[in-house]
Amino acid sequence: MINYIIQVILFQVLFLAIYDFFLSKETFFTKNRWYLLGTPILSFFIPLIKIPNIEKALPQEFTVNLPEIILSPEKMLLQTISSEDVMISNNYINLLFWAGFVLFSILFLVKLFGIITLIKKHKAQKMANVNLIVIPAETKAFSFFNYIFLGEKIKESNRANIIQHELVHSNQKHTYDLLLFEILKIVMWFNPMIYFFQKRITLVHEYISDAVVAKTETKETYINNLLSNFFQVENIAFINQFYKPSLIKKRIIMMKKKQSKKMNQLKYLLLIPVLASMLFYSSCATKPLKNEISNLENALKEQKEANEKQKVLLEQQQQVLRDSITLLNNQKEAKENELKNLQRKGFLNSINERTVVETETVSFMTIDKVPVFPGCEEGDKACFSKMVQKHFVKNFDSKMPKTLGLSPGKKRVFIGFKIDKEGDVVDIKARAPHPEIEKEVIRVMETLPKMLPGENEGKKVGVKYSIPFTLFVE
Template sequence: MIHTLFQIFVFQVLFLAVYDLFLKKETFFNLNRLYLLIAPILGFILPFVSLGFIQQRIPQEYIIQLPAVVIGGGVSEMVSSGNNWWIPNFTALWIFGMVLSALLLCVKFYKIIKLKFTANTQKFPKFKLVTLPKTDIAFSFFNSIFLGENISEENKASIIAHEKIHIEQKHSLDLLFFEMLRIVFWFNPMIYLFQNRIATLHEYIADAKVTIQKDKKQYYQSLLSEVFQTEKISFINTFFNQSLIKKRIIMLQKSKSTKTAQFKYLLLLPIICGMLVYTACSNDPKAEEQKNVSQSDSEVMNKINELAEAIMKKGEMTPEEEKALKLLTTEAQPGDKVYTSVQEYLNETEDTLRINKNQDYLIAEIEKVPTYPGCSGDNETLKKCFTKRISAFIGENFNTKLGKDLGLTGRQRIVVQFKIDKSGSIADVKAKAPKPELEAEAIRIVQKLPQMQPGEQDGKKVSVIYSLPIVFEVK
């Protein structure tokens, strides 16, 4: 999650940087408005877009993390070392922030409603004029224009003409859209910056429209003649914002941008393409790790199970078949040779492991899988229950402090192979890990598993082999 939020933030920073550096000073106001509305949404969407044809053209070693191969239809689980406590806390904090932001929005609405009740309202064909007593406030919200009675009469005409543009162009909807984003993503500073940019752009649009009909010098005078108050409400179009007046006058003095300047918008194409390549190559390591060790019903696992079932139906495996099966069921480690084919592996390695000589079964769809004490139901239910119980057992009994004692950091992976024999006992426990101490600890825990009810095939009790990946993180 953190990785995805970081990607969203970076993408939105890039989009805003393009606007500030290349587009902000152009007079293509409507295009800029569209850009500012679409850019933050693209920033949210692109991290979740992963185009397959891009992935296919990128060397696989950069985009695929080898998962632990699970033989057992779903007995792997990431063992928590107590470092995931922040996940529910972060969710609770997120929700709390959303509730608080929604309440603040309600307070803003209340302020506007309160102003309406203390003012005199006049209805016109396309807008309502709300005159506020004893103030010089000037702003609009949807089809209402709020004017303080202290504003001079000669300025009121310019202000009303300006605010009517906001109403006609429905600028309040833009600002309200960003208010909704601020509720959901209250912690993302880029939403506030995008809202600020579009509020400024709204003023440029209205100024440009008004000065087509009015004398620019007279309009400048209305901007500079008095110091006006402003309401600190983020979704209203405020006419006299002192920090914006200088920018508005500078923009009014600018010549119209040439049509060739529109080519600047083409900068978006390489940026978006670069983002798509990045998302195709980049995955959240932690999320991928959890996905790899927990999603046992993947297509790869189905193929492995089908292969195992085909081998079992033969009754016996040849030495070559045993070697090939070991290649499929052995977890790759950094530095291991990568074989381009099974035949290459068979030609170069001698295998000493025999996993089917005594009619041991892999966890393909046998008639009845081994049963953990207390589990019941059909095969799928039994497998899910087995996964849950054994994961909980490992999590409760594994000495996660061992990683620190050994001076290890980061994720540690252990693959344990064990057999539930014809009597339901745990047998032939083996482990592979970065350190012998981790292997010994994993073997110790697995050997403590309770007596199981053995699996059955063709009405006979059979042995079943499991491969159990254990993943935990040492801080």
């Protein structure tokens, strides 16, 4: 999606640059209007158009997947630090997007409500194909669809020109153009090009209206009338305003400009090579993306199958563990009963200490207090797993496997270690497709910080861990 948005913005930048350098100074106002309406919309569709011949001609590219680690202390934890960070980042981006979407939607509705309030508040007068609304004690002049708003304080001698000017906006449906850009601003509020396009099409609207009205009188008279009045207008982006201080100078310059030669219309042919280059670029840019998605889907599918197999194996191991614990408890109870019988028969005078069957290393799932990673809360197994993963990803030399001459594909590495009664990481073992990888894994695991040891039945105990580690080699 980000790749698509970048392409849309780049295409809009190019279209606007062509307009500013080659078309903005021409008097083909209607053509320029359709250019400014069509090109930003076209920018949304060009990245979706793919030319098969171009795609087939492109050499296949392969995506390098960085090492992925899955921590499994006697149960499969599917989250990896890289995917978790991406998910958190995506959540923030989505939150920011929807916050902007809601904000700009509210601003649009506020503007729309302001116009609707004016329509309901004041009586409209039928005039040709439009409704004329006179606003008391105001000097405002603007149009919205087939409504023309005219300030009561506007001089009677100027009203005819203003109404005629706004009639052109109404008859040519200029409000639809501005509403289109308001919608685009809501959907892509972060795209600055939408604002630039809206500003330019607003100016073109004024050029069109000026050109029509100026035919009814001399240009000099019309310009003098324009300069002799200062109309206050509503600060609403999607209304056609008779007077905008920032546009007056440009409107006067364009009215004084001679009609462009018909030959200058050939400038619009620049769109042909530009569109061709855009289509070529979008087709080229998509192939690596497809390969990346395909590789990612295959990796996820393989990982899912491996997870299912390990899940079944884990359930079997847990059942064996439960049976072993039951057997140990039965043996413990039988031993205590035997000691009591011997005492009753006089073979033992007293029992000064309690005999306990105990194992030094216990299960991560059944232990009373699990080892605690520095910075995590006591008993937080998820935090422990996450911090070990983060430590591994941060310290493992991901470039090293590419220098060992391994065949491309997925490589499995198995890691085992133990956190002893003192909280130290000991008994680190690794099994990998290359001795150098095994050495690197052991080196990384040896740099783990000292932990708060686990406890079971009030005593400190050692806890063993195993980590399946998946490595993708290009």
